[in-house]
Amino acid sequence: MADNLIVIHGGGPTAVINSSLYGVLTFAKKDERVGKIYAAKNGTGGLLKEDFIDLTDVSDERLELLKQTPGTAIGTSRDPLEKEDYEKMIDILLKHGIKYVLFNGGNGTMDTCGKLCEACKKLGKDIYVMGIPKTMDNDLAITDHSPGFGSAARYIATSVRELCFDVESLPIHVVVVEASGRNAGWITAASALADKEGRYAPDLIYLPEVPFSEERFLEDVREKLKTKKGIVVVVSEGLSDKEGKPIVKPIFQVGRATYFGDISSHLANLVIKELGYKARGEKPGLLGRASITLQSEIDVEEAILVGIEAVKAVLNGENGKMIALSRNEGNEYGVHTTAVDIKDVMMFEKKLPENFINESKNGVTEDFIKWCEPLVGKIGNEMVSFK
Amino acid sequence: MADNLIVIHGGGPTAVINSSLYGVLTFAKKDERVGKIYAAKNGTGGLLKEDFIDLTDVSDERLELLKQTPGTAIGTSRDPLEKEDYEKMIDILLKHGIKYVLFNGGNGTMDTCGKLCEACKKLGKDIYVMGIPKTMDNDLAITDHSPGFGSAARYIATSVRELCFDVESLPIHVVVVEASGRNAGWITAASALADKEGRYAPDLIYLPEVPFSEERFLEDVREKLKTKKGIVVVVSEGLSDKEGKPIVKPIFQVGRATYFGDISSHLANLVIKELGYKARGEKPGLLGRASITLQSEIDVEEAILVGIEAVKAVLNGENGKMIALSRNEGNEYGVHTTAVDIKDVMMFEKKLPENFINESKNGVTEDFIKWCEPLVGKIGNEMVSFK
Known part of the structure; x- marks a missing residue:
């Protein structure tokens, strides 16, 4: 039987x-x-x-x-x-x-x-x-x-590619995109696949594997804006500082769940307040895992x-x-x-290894791109700019 | 010549x-x-x-x-x-x-x-x-x-359709999606096209044409959660109260530009604090106008x-x-x-007319759906649920 x-x-x-x-x-x-x-x-x-x-x-x-x-x-x-x-x-x-x-x-x-x-x-x-x-x-x-990862990676890379083109045509100065993955930076890192040639790829990427410093972030942004009018920054939803404290403080506790504010808007606000540049935050959130x-x-x-x-x-x-x-x-x-x-496998969290994170700790390496590319497939269309 | x-x-x-x-x-x-x-x-x-x-x-x-x-x-x-x-x-x-x-x-x-x-x-x-x-x-x-509108409408309707399916399969209670259009609710309204049969369409829609009341919003949410485990709410980025004051207060002024916080996270936080339900906010923002x-x-x-x-x-x-x-x-x-x-045409802002807004002021009418449908085209795929 x-x-x-x-x-x-x-x-x-x-x-x-x-x-x-x-x-x-x-x-x-x-x-x-x-x-x-x-x-x-x-x-x-x-x-x-x-x-x-x-x-x-x-x-x-x-x-x-x-x-x-x-x-x-x-x-x-x-x-x-x-x-x-x-x-x-x-x-x-x-x-x-x-x-x-x-x-x-x-x-x-x-x-x-x-x-x-x-x-x-x-x-x-x-x-x-x-x-x-x-x-x-x-x-x-x-x-x-x-x-599940390949599709989430394709979503963020394609969306960021299109966003980079938009930002280049009407400089909003700084757009911060929040990517899923509170403790592991795989999806955040995958945004680098937006454009192999780099023009329509994120200017800065901050991974949860790297302790985050707001001062360092502001310096990075200021530096990038010296040569470019508009930049795109991709950040993990779960960035924390060198003591391991979340950059965006938990705001509520309901039962076992902790609620954090959105890091995208937190960092956009920081850029406006501290540097006086226009900035905005975007958070596609769950749309990234639901996109067929x-x-x-x-x-x-x-x-x-x-x-x-x-x-x-x-x-x-x-x-x-x-x-x-x-x-x-x-x-x-x-x-x-x-x-x-x-x-x-049980309860073990695999994080991004060091050889996938760039030396300045604000981007990824060629090794990561090579590793990730075949999982994601074609990213976006060929585009044209007359500028 | x-x-x-x-x-x-x-x-x-x-x-x-x-x-x-x-x-x-x-x-x-x-x-x-x-x-x-x-x-x-x-x-x-x-x-x-x-x-x-x-x-x-x-x-x-x-x-x-x-x-x-x-x-x-x-x-x-x-x-x-x-x-x-x-x-x-x-x-x-x-x-x-x-x-x-x-x-x-x-x-x-x-x-x-x-x-x-x-x-x-x-x-x-x-x-x-x-x-x-x-x-x-x-x-x-x-x-x-x-x-430009038809594509932005297709983006929000398709994304919300997929999100509704996601939310139905793992109740997160309340997901608030922020749609573009600070003064006119056309894109927010278009989210209703996510599903003609209503199952995978937003449960509540709040338009900038209607004065927003947080009390009324919380009541609406509570009511919907009586019969459904997870709901999706779509809101315009520019909701304001009956005196015309923005629900999310302007937080910064840089030159001529005013910066507002994100209404999606504001309302999600309100649901958590006031009703004790799990909630989160999503804000695809500029991705919606850049999506080819x-x-x-x-x-x-x-x-x-x-x-x-x-x-x-x-x-x-x-x-x-x-x-x-x-x-x-x-x-x-x-x-x-x-x-x-x-x-x-100069400097005149066309808003959603009354016959496109439902009686309860938290959704749209069939008239709107009929008007909007041909501009948007096919929304999402046929899906299957065994639940």
Whole structure:
């Protein structure tokens, strides 16, 4: 008899989390070893409430739409879990004949994934748990990069390219763009891909990996404005000073969540007040992870791939692992997948390495551009200027 | 002998101002009555400094790129002008054998255009001045709508559609999106086009035409959250209260420019503080007018059309007018152009009429949707949800 499979989404959506779901569902549908295919509605919370969506017989036509659907088509959650929740989960899985469990998510979700696997082993239950990597922030360890990042990177690079052209034609002096990624600067860094020749790329980039100094920032801006009328600065939402204190102080605490002001407007205001230049801040925020228009093609492909590979892995008896992407050797870009121990991934935040940050600490290196380029694909159009 | 022509851009760029330039240049190139084709570099300031770009012999290949170039390829300005500047302009135009003058811009630019025309008439100079409508904010009078608006509308509607799907899949409770248009709510209103069926459209829309009350806003939000876990609110950047005072107080004054804080984060903070719900603000800002990816096709076509018609008009001896768009009669969308007296347009701000604002003053009417739809074109993809 075939065993049932469940897929669960955790954390914030990306532009391609539904593409991974597409990979899972299309592959699982075709494999005879899989019986029912369930999704937990709205993440682990849905699993604990036995709130399942039966996706066994969804038509291929509807599945195709997943590749162009933002958010997550089965919902997601960030519910905190207690120790007893894992035992409860196992009871529910067994009750529904579910042997294969796929968690799609980032660090927090991989932690859940690892703990469930541990609990299964401890209780000697025949359940196979697998992680599918997903994070726009690209902060998952071991995997070369995570599905979701390429599209977020393409969004910021394309938007900044277009913005740079706008700013050049009507100097607003300083535009500060806030990029996602509170602790890891991958998306912020990706804005450098806006223009290989540099003309329509950010003039300054500030990464959360580098302690931020407002004085230094103002000096950098003043210096850039000596030779250029309008500049574009891209900053991570999570910049902090050399003591690790956030530049924009947390303004509210509601339950477990801390709310910060927007660093884009904070720094724009600083430029106006301290330097007397015109400035404004922009914060596309969640639009960057929801944009289907600016999905990276390779990101969609790889998201589908890790979904498929996760199903294959549990069917082959793999357990307690996450599908990771590794680059193929040679000059042409390509990836292969491996299943890595989830314990090496759980709750570890991968930051931008030093060789990707420039010497002045206000930009990225050629090494980063080379690393990032194949993940993002084509950025913007050819443009013309008569100035 | 052929007479020379000059084109001048004023005010902020739109996603299609270069498409109008394409219309002007391609048509002028082919007409024997036009000699040299100049552009004033960076707007009227360039004209006053005799800083001209000679575009007479630009290749067709380069001109094609204009349609996919954001910003303005000849620069633009917001230079304030004095009375004597107009006389100086006339001297310069005559010196360079320029008989045809095309101004592409919004209210302020049309004011310049009208004043130059007046000065020419007063001095009895044989110069023909014509306005090309352009404003993402859509606040130019008489014309049914202005090139630039359709693309800005498509940007906000598509982005909000994708955001609504994201918010539905992971309730963040309240996301406040700030839309451009400080005094006129056209772009803010256009966010309603995100989804005809309403599921992935904004839950609340606040227009600058309606006096804003924070109490009423909080009540609206509370009410919506009774039946929905996550809501999306779109607000104009320029909301003010019933006494006309901006909701977000001006924080700095630099020269003639006033700087306001971001209303998106102000209202998100208000929701957190007063209602205790999670909330965040997003502000795509200038990205919305620079996005070539989300250009409206019809907007590009109409931008080219008004450029061409402006050249035709000055060659036919029209003077002191602006090309306006009027809708054709009948059910199928189509426009024709007329040349309207620039005095009827100069410095007049067209706001959203009452029949486009819903009864509760927190959304738009079907009439608006019907009016706006053909200008914007296709919004987003078909999406799938299994929830």
